[in-house]
Amino acid sequence: MTDDRPRPVKTTQTSLALVRAVRDSDGATLSELADRLELAKSTVHNHLHTLIDEGFLVRDGDTVHVGLEFLSFGEHARERNPLYATARRHVYTLAKTTGHEADFIVEENGRAYSLEYAIGEPSRRGLSESSPFRAGNRFYMHNCASGKALLASLSESRVREILGRWGLPATTDHTVTDESDLFDELEAIRRRGYAVNDEELLAGYRSVGAAVTSPDGEVLGAFSIGGPTYRMATDESAIEEIARLLETEISSLEATLF
Amino acid sequence: MTDDRPRPVKTTQTSLALVRAVRDSDGATLSELADRLELAKSTVHNHLHTLIDEGFLVRDGDTVHVGLEFLSFGEHARERNPLYATARRHVYTLAKTTGHEADFIVEENGRAYSLEYAIGEPSRRGLSESSPFRAGNRFYMHNCASGKALLASLSESRVREILGRWGLPATTDHTVTDESDLFDELEAIRRRGYAVNDEELLAGYRSVGAAVTSPDGEVLGAFSIGGPTYRMATDESAIEEIARLLETEISSLEATLF
DNA sequence: ACTGTCCGTTCGAAACGCGTGAACGGTTGG
DNA sequence: CCAACCGTTCACGCGTTTCGAACGGACAGT
Structure with a gap:
């Protein structure tokens, strides 16, 4: 029952992992996230920007936070x-x-x-x-x-x-x-x-x-x-x-x- | 300012588009979503299952709904x-x-x-x-x-x-x-x-x-x-x-x- | 002023994984 | 009993993501 029989979409999973990490640390910087999830900074960079662009994350200076777009859902x-x-x-x-x-x-x-x-x-x-x-x-x-x-x-x-x-x-x-x-x-x-x-x-x-x-x-x-x-x-x-x-x-x- | 200078992560975008479509139609089937977003059914299938697995969508028979995981965020x-x-x-x-x-x-x-x-x-x-x-x-x-x-x-x-x-x-x-x-x-x-x-x-x-x-x-x-x-x-x-x-x-x- | 270190950003190259379409099995209704 | 719908599976090829290294800017210590 726990199986991911259908091939999980890894990219989506890492995006979601980023969002989770942002929430759990109550705001985080790009580098922190890259460290925590063991991803290249450039990778995190791309994910963060698409998530910000979609409204699911917000940037406040160098730290990102969970966006209000989530509230609607x-x-x-x-x-x-x-x-x-x-x-x-x-x-x-x-x-x-x-x-x-x-x-x-x-x-x-x-x-x-x-x-x-x-x-x-x-x-x-x-x-x-x-x-x-x-x-x-x-x-x-x-x-x-x-x-x-x-x-x-x-x-x-x-x-x-x-x-x-x-x-x-x-x-x-x-x-x-x-x-x-x-x-x-x-x-x-x-x-x-x-x-x-x-x-x-x-x-x-x-x-x-x-x-x-x-x-x-x-x-x-x-x-x-x-x-x-x-x-x-x-x-x-x-x-x-x-x-x-x-x-x-x-x-x-x-x-x-x- | 609107530019997606950093390469947008397309996979994440489609996942999010799916979630949006699910919310906007207040529950949808896999085929409906594939039609609406002009994606292959198999593609939608993979996305939906990872999103369900993460708790962001829920399935109720053949239709999927927005999951309560969003509430936390x-x-x-x-x-x-x-x-x-x-x-x-x-x-x-x-x-x-x-x-x-x-x-x-x-x-x-x-x-x-x-x-x-x-x-x-x-x-x-x-x-x-x-x-x-x-x-x-x-x-x-x-x-x-x-x-x-x-x-x-x-x-x-x-x-x-x-x-x-x-x-x-x-x-x-x-x-x-x-x-x-x-x-x-x-x-x-x-x-x-x-x-x-x-x-x-x-x-x-x-x-x-x-x-x-x-x-x-x-x-x-x-x-x-x-x-x-x-x-x-x-x-x-x-x-x-x-x-x-x-x-x-x-x-x-x-x-x-x- | 100069250096070290932190931040985020950019870019090319390489491989990985996503997207596809066709085929399958299950269920419903004509 | 066939047609039409659902979701599911699979092998293949291309596109995208991922990476690392290099860059520029901000700031602190010296």
Whole structure:
């Protein structure tokens, strides 16, 4: 499934690798990129200029940045999701009522993409302390609460397909990396109705997630509520309370899907 | 300035052309794309599969769509703008208080990109009637209100550079297509403090825009308020009222820039 | 002023890989 | 059961990308 059976277009791949590198380093110079990707400067030069010409990159002096042209495509992809407009509102109310962080994610190509994200009480945070999360973030399915909630609603064959494609990479030492352990947990999630992520994605971050399913049983996405461990209590009752909140919010959304 | 002095990477260009075609047709099949771009099916096949493999396109049966991978880059580009978080709130309040459509745009590479967009009273609209606008939209500078407001705040040389790069294409028969006419209008905009777009972008759409400038005179972006002609009155006083609203909102924002 | 070093840019030459078109297998509908 | 559509595969030849070396400009140290 991972095979590039059709001959991959290498040139496009290097262009995209450049764009990724630019985003990940939050702005980079031509030489930096040539070093990092082990390409000749002239090669990078040509790629950068075509990407700049197309609007996907912007130059600011000697450094290049990700261009706003991406926004048009990103918004397009996001709004293609029929649930986005409503889910968005639910994210805001969840964040506001809990005071924690809330987001709505969907599965695409075996990965979890955050379509909307909100913080409940930014006033509590120092200005320098910004969240590592934002809309558009891509996660693995097995190490975040909403991802696990989604997996629990998918068929076993689909889950195996996804795990086969992406594996179970560990991002902390709490990450579940054993496939049968994960299947056990998915079973528990189905019983409980919600999933918990206890520092499995990011040390010091805890969250609770639950999936949205359409009347005909199709899984549409998942909401999660989370925050730093010092604000998200670990005891059963606190978790339960958040889960209950999620469930009522989700069932009110599901009621509109007739 | 428009020259592709450095050899453009054609392969990347066709990949991007494919992605554009997919977005513009809101999902397309391989054969459609091959027809439209006059490429061999095998060529399109290879491009699509690498783009899918990278997450920038998604396949749904025989049709491909824009992938959520774009969202990550789009959000990155958007949040790189230091004004985005605050401007966003102002867009919402402008939309709410006026009941019209409001947006915040910035200039990049001589084009105007909408960073945030909101509708005041969606309840008035039929569900099928959705706005042609959304965040991420890219406009020419000369035929939208905020674009003209931005041009009016830029140096003449920069304006000439932009017009030289992109021209003054007409999108309706109200579009200003003569360069000296436009310069006259920019002068008027500087006097008045705001710009008006009277069906110059889109027939039946009217809007008012004004620019945000930093304390040291740098132009940071522009807000606009607009709507269908049947809701946006054309008489002087109504326009003036909206302009005044814009100005107070903008000066409250500018006050926070110390 | 001169040198060293960094940046991006240009250019010719060489090989690699992209683009092609024809043929294939699968599915749908007449 | 054939026709028409879809996406897929493959070998071949040309075009493009890639490279490295040389260039010019900006800047800092001496």
